[in-house]
Amino acid sequence: MAQIFPKWSNYTVLAITVKLTGVLFSLIFIFSWWFSPKYTDVGFSPEQPVAFSHKLHAGEMGMDCRYCHNTVEQAAHAAIPPTATCMNCHKVVKTESPEILKVRTAHEAGKPIEWVRVHILPDYAFFDHSVHVAAGVGCATCHGRVDQMKRVTQHAPLSMSWCLDCHRDPSPNLRPKTEVTNMGWGTEPAFAGYNPTADPHRTRDVQPPKHCSGCHR
């Protein structure tokens, strides 16, 4: 009988099988790694209806986060401030700027400004700002150096494992409660090597939930 297969087939067949197995295993890795929020979500920085600059307000002018996001210590949501809050200053400040004009018109019409949401959690994950602030987790820990962002950008993956990393070992991310809104905290030597357990102002040691119903109800 004549040969059915040519010589080279002996080599190619092997090469193909080996490569296929390689691809299979790398696929699992690719999906679990490059399709995680760390790669899909971080850096999300949508265009906002009003070009509000945190860099200017929180950074250069050093306004405290809580001047606008004033429910952060009492509620789950660090609510976006009502337009009225902007008008507190902008009745007099930079009234002629076109961006402020948008705000004023919205306010006069009693319409809200349609901000685009940056930090989005799944609907079945229940996050509460108040308890994190109370525990002394800095704004910057999750939101990054907002004081340096002209336009707000997602800083952390906000993925479950990312949350868990801190819930399992919170102390590296804790700071004195007075410093929660201090964007630069940590860079200053004053608080170098802060030890939460030694902090006299803490009434209790932080025990974040690690069980399911801690976040999923």
Added chain:
Amino acid sequence: MAGIVPDLPRADHFGLLAEYNTPGELYRACEKVRDAGYSVWDAHCPFPVHNLHKAMGLKPSVIPRIVFAGAMMGAGGGLLMQWWMSSEGGYPLIIAGKPLFSWPAFIPVTFALGILGGVFGSVFGMFALNQLPMYHHPLFGSKRFESVTDDKFFISIVADDPKYDREKTMQLLKETESSSVEFVENN
């Protein structure tokens, strides 16, 4: 991949192929070839002829050891995986008041993975040792050789064999009860 890739004869031609009609003829022929001290040769038959390894003087197969190794790796890896995933390494959940490392519950998966390791060991070990798949082989060039999977029995002596001498070897094979001896090109 050098190790894995099947190696084909290097000589200018493949060697000689003798045909036999019954297992008995093959058996006795193999004894002769073995006694003649050939090393790079083989017998071909449609089914494993009983005790032929004696006639060919083959050493015991190493398959069982590969299987054992595979089984151990499967089982060990399985147990390790379960321990890691259900304790601090993975996510330590409180399940029905059972400890994080509830080893009795981990036995079935460990066992199954052990079996899997062994199975892979035996199958792919066999493929490796036999250098299969090998889709191209000089013997496939021979018309007679087709019936090796039906009812005929063959001995092939490869030219690479140090003791191989075209005339002498041909003579040796003719002296057996071979129904025919043919010369196989290295195509």
Added chain:
Amino acid sequence: MIEKNKMTEWRSLETRDPDAELSAELLNEFPEGAAEESLTTTSRREFMGVMGAGMAVGAGMMSGCVRKPVEHIYPYSNRPEHTIPGRPKYFATSIPVGGVVSGFLIESHDGRPTKLEGNPDHPTSLGAASAQAQASVLDLYDPERATTPSTSGVESTLADVDTLLAGIAAKAVGNKGEGLALLVESRPSPTYERLLGVVKSTYPMAAIYRDDATERVNARAGMALMGLTGLPFLHVDQATTILAIDSDFIGYEGEAVVNARHFADGRRVVKPGDSMNRLYVIEPTFSITGAMADHRQRCASSDVGGFVSSLVAALAKHGVTVDLDVAALATQKVRDFDEKWIADLAGDLAGATGQSLVVIGERHPAVLHAAVAVINDALGGTGKTVSYLAESGVTEAGTLSDLVSGMNASKVDTLVVLGGNPVYTATGDLDVKTAMAKVATTIVVSSYAKDETAAVATWHVAASHYLESWGDWTASDGTVSVQQPLIAPIFKTRSELEILSALLGKSATSHELVVETWEDRLSGKTWRKALHDGVAVAAKRAPAGTLASAGLNKALAGLKTPTAVSATNLEVNFVLDTKLVDGRNANNGWLQELPDSMTKLTWDNAALMNVKTAGRLGINKTPKRSGVKTYDMVEVSVAGRSVKLAAFISPGLADDTIFLNLGYGRTNGDIATGAGVAVNVLRTQAASAFAGGATVKTVSGRYPLASTQDHWFMGPDPDESPLFAELGERPLVREITQDDYEKHPDAIDHMGVHTPHQENLWPDVQDYSKGQQWGMTIDLNSCTGCNACAIACQSENNISIVRKERVLKGREMHWIRMDRYYRGEPDNPTAVFQPMACVHCENAPCEAVCPVGATAHSPDGMNDMVYNRCVGTRYCSNNCPYKVRRFNYFAYNRDETVTSVNPFLADDEKLSEIQKMQKNPDVTIRFRGVMEKCTYCVQRVNQAKIEAKVTGDGVVKDGDIVPACQQTCPAGAIVFGDQNDPTSRVSILKKQARDYEVLGELNNRARTTYLARLRNPNPAIEKRSPSSHGGDHGEAVAAAHVGDAGHGTHAVDQHTEEKHD
């Protein structure tokens, strides 16, 4: 949008994008009035913001590389003071539920009222709320509510209505209201009565009629016979010996919510030696009050008079002389009762002078109400256990039959029906429909344009929900409270008050009208306080005067002897449904799907009868199973009129009586349509509560009834198989008489399967002796099985309804299953209730078998269910010994928009934009294919823990966590708390000997334990016939022996060991 709809779980409206058209309607202006107290004036967009709590998903466009829909945030323009987006607010309000005025607190999430709770400061609520009240919130979001006025089916506008009413007013001013007729419901409301008064005075010729199934007509008439204008008000807390004559006074009749609390308080045995009240019940039906009785006798409704006369006679023997013409009353006597039983009862009542109470049901004629009043008086109860409170300002009004004859005589040219649905509710001898046809202009004010009366009216005005309008209400004890709205009218609706004022020619808002009533008494601070507390006037009513039975004896003389009920003279009883009342709740899915306390029927009424009666009529005891259970059909005929409906056997009813629940067979909406059969046609003005001389015959055809518990006994049914006979009752609900409890408190443990002290196979992975550990006790001695907890749970936890066809398949979703078991003779049983929800086992069988770890334990001892991890293998449900896990077999919360584009999904449950507004944003909405179950209201637990952490040392104080079921329980039977804290209520209760764990022998270590039920039988009766009632000591010990038999010799010295830890 598309991405969004694909989301498997969504929490609530917050994450949805309200459909533009509807929103526009949802979000029209708030009334100025509302601005001050409830919500600020807001525009559509802002309300969006309010609802959105600053986050509503916008159009699902992609943005750059990020694979998720872009969400928008709509902040307030001006955020009202004290408003924290995402934090619920609570407002006090008040409304009558099933005719009984009570006070409530409404939970409002960013402007959406989502949940109702009882108002602890309100005397007729005491913080509790009935199932009907809990469910009333759903009506606000009923997608089938009338959204606009309409004239003969054609959509109209409020402006047209105003002009119409203005026209009527103008005409009436001219002719003194001649030809103008108002049909109103019973409305104990100062403003309402004030306006009616004004109507009467301005239009003297106008006629006012009142028709309301919940109005206590007989009781009022009875008082009138005694020369009183008022109603009896019970003080159950003062009574130690109570006789209920066909009165469901702790179940669904009258002030049941408060009565149940007081009754339970009288039975809370914490330690042996505590006293217990004693309840006798004699009734034709089997009410949940009957289920709570220590002694219960059955008698046909028409025999009740006879019973009263026997009782009077028996009391006389015990030196209690009742000022009644006994001879006249004796004409009522139609058959011999167990005179000994009555004698003992009389002795007991007489023995507890001043502390005994006799109650009679509203279904019985005025004379008997009067007679009972006299008996109570003779027993020294007046002013102590019952007081008669004067009713003031109840406007004189004619009856429905007066109106009908008026219309037939064409004396009426304009009829305004304010609430009510006479075409459906009228008795069979009143043809309201034809009569209305004779009236030129008929205006019906109701919630449903499709309801029977609105359908035949020339005008229909969509009525506002009570959460959309102002009002004020006088409770039966005289407490007045203000009804304040929590949301602007969602649709083009008017409240009854607004209609009344429009009829008077001024278009005032309900707010203005209520303020007008109160401005001279309440203003500014006091007004705000009244709104805040939910109590405007706490004044008690004045006594209605002294009893004078002269009138009564005259009435008695005129009594006729009823013919005895027998197999040949069946008695048909018409009872208000415990869920739908007279049909007013017919389109409320929660109530329709709620299993009736005793029959466990959902979505239907049936001809209820006991086993003996059914046997006589040749009705199969067991349903046929052809896929679903189908039942025999019967035709019930009274005086020539008849209805066909399914026959359902319900143990414990009086022989030869048939029970028909009112309120079914309505057509006003998708939910109501097809649920049950209307039986009003059988009633007559003369016999509207019960009628003798009925005939029942089986007819061809079968009908599927969705009963969620077809099994009667607390164990195998011995009739089913001889093999089962030897197996005893299962020790699930444990019950013992008080005496026996005193003698051997540990007997309750021995009722269970006797197991030695149980060790865990494993060392505990979590040390449950440390930190706060949540646990619950349910006191079976107080639980009346009223189902309030089931509905509270449903509204708190966004539990779907699944419709009849799926309940038939056994797929109901209620997290709390109200188990009901009968004991003793099928025809004269006792009954017990056991609310069964997830008991949160420490060694939870469900957790071990979940392949993905979607259900796991929290360190504080709760069995967590993680919807977003669940793949739906349903293994957990199989392995749950209590079968309390519920599976979403279909998408019960599928977005309407999806189902509308996809015909194949059409029969899934749709969730329209308006329905989404009811959902609790703190609880995940479950999607198809996931398991769910009781979570101990983990959202409330977490909130409490978070607050404790933010404000203090992170330790939650006892009572800070109140699950929805505990919060609403009228009897206060449910207690939740930290079982590690020795001072917490729950751990004190768990220390009692009454405390036991259901199926404790499985060593699941359930966190929910039950307190055994105690009965307090009359020793005399007990002595005479120990077996006259089922679950008493005899049963208990029997149960104990079953356990012991199973487990070899019963070692006495192990009692202490086997206490559950």
Added chain:
Amino acid sequence: MSDKPITDNANYDPLDGRAPLIIGGHDFHSLTEATSKPLESKATTAWKIIFSISLCGLALYLGLIGWLVWKGTGVWGLNNPVAWGWAIINFVFWVGIGHAGTLISAVLYLFRQKWRTSINRSAEAMTVFAVVCALSFPGIHVGRLWNAYFLFPFPNQMDLWPNFRSPLLWDVFAVGIYGLTSLLFWYVGLIPDLATIRDRATTRGRQIAYGIFSLGWRGSFRHWWNYEKAYMCLAGLATPLVLSVHSIVSFDFAVSNLPGWHTTIFPPYFVAGAVFSGFAMVITLMVIVHKAFGMENIITMRHFENMSKIILLTGTIVGYAYGMEFFIAWYSGSEYEAFAFYNRASGPYAWGYWIMISCNVLSPQIFWFKKCRTNLVVLFIVSIFVNIGMWFERFVIVITSLHRDFLPSSWDYFSPTWVDIGMLIGSFGLFMTLFCLFCRYLPVVATSEVKAVLPQADPHYDEKGGH
């Protein structure tokens, strides 16, 4: 012994020596011819008819799976107490069927039972196909199919892993690996015979097709040498596996605390039942196959008789288990346990229980008689009965135990929907489709192994003066 070929090896007189396995005087070549004929001749009409029916069944199956995924698990008759229904019943049923193959190939191989060679190929094929059917059910029975991948341990951003304490996860591994093992075992056995077909192939297409799968097998004895060892090891591994797999499947029930499920007897009882049903299915198929392809001389009455003996044995074991369950239920004194079993025998589903008893315990007893063991019609009918009975065994275990457990308040009744029924039929469609394709395109008899058991295969045969 005489030269005339023996035609009856079932009633063979032992005085003539051991009864031959292969009759009709086959030699190597005739054997090759006989086994290759079905693949090389045109498809028979009978085959075409059966195949098209099977295809319809398969289409039905796929259609219903689509419907299920589209609508939700509710299209089945499941309810609150009975959360597992026909899907799980069919799963266990098919896994059970899937046991005979490996058992015949592996266990009988280890016990040197040469008679296995004629039937092991098709039995293994049956195993593989049965496992395919079995695996399809747990796959589709979960409520959220699209999340079923949660069952596998893979790195993920939730940092979550499967729960290895759950018997269902043990199933995923055990049954999955069992399927893989059976497939490899079957394929390894096929290689030499595929080579035979390759070498007989007349068209280029067949040469390439069979050439690829025969991996260039050239009958080298050095290959045979490793091959036999590997095959032996596979048999050695498959034997404990086959026993463990059904034990683990039985853990789904035995490990949970439901009366009627929570039983230590389950593992052996399930394994016996699996062998029982497996052999029944083998008989059903072999009766058809050996008639259809005229292999009466290769798959002989002796093979059938041996199988019927195994059915008698395992059937009796299963019967014993049924009895023992009742004894324990009574002896345990636990009212719940006792009720669970009384309920089986006399409750609403008693009919299912008695079908099971009569099919599984009574019907095999006629195999005490050699006349029945050697009568194809009887064999065929009984094997069908056993298949029905074993399906009902799973029905009884799953449904009757679930529908009435601890709390009478939760008791309910399960009735299947048309989807349930359609899927059972459909799964048979899937199975038959695969089996038809197998009969058509692969050698249904392990030719090389059969050759090895022919008397001529002995190297010293001719010395004994064979011809």
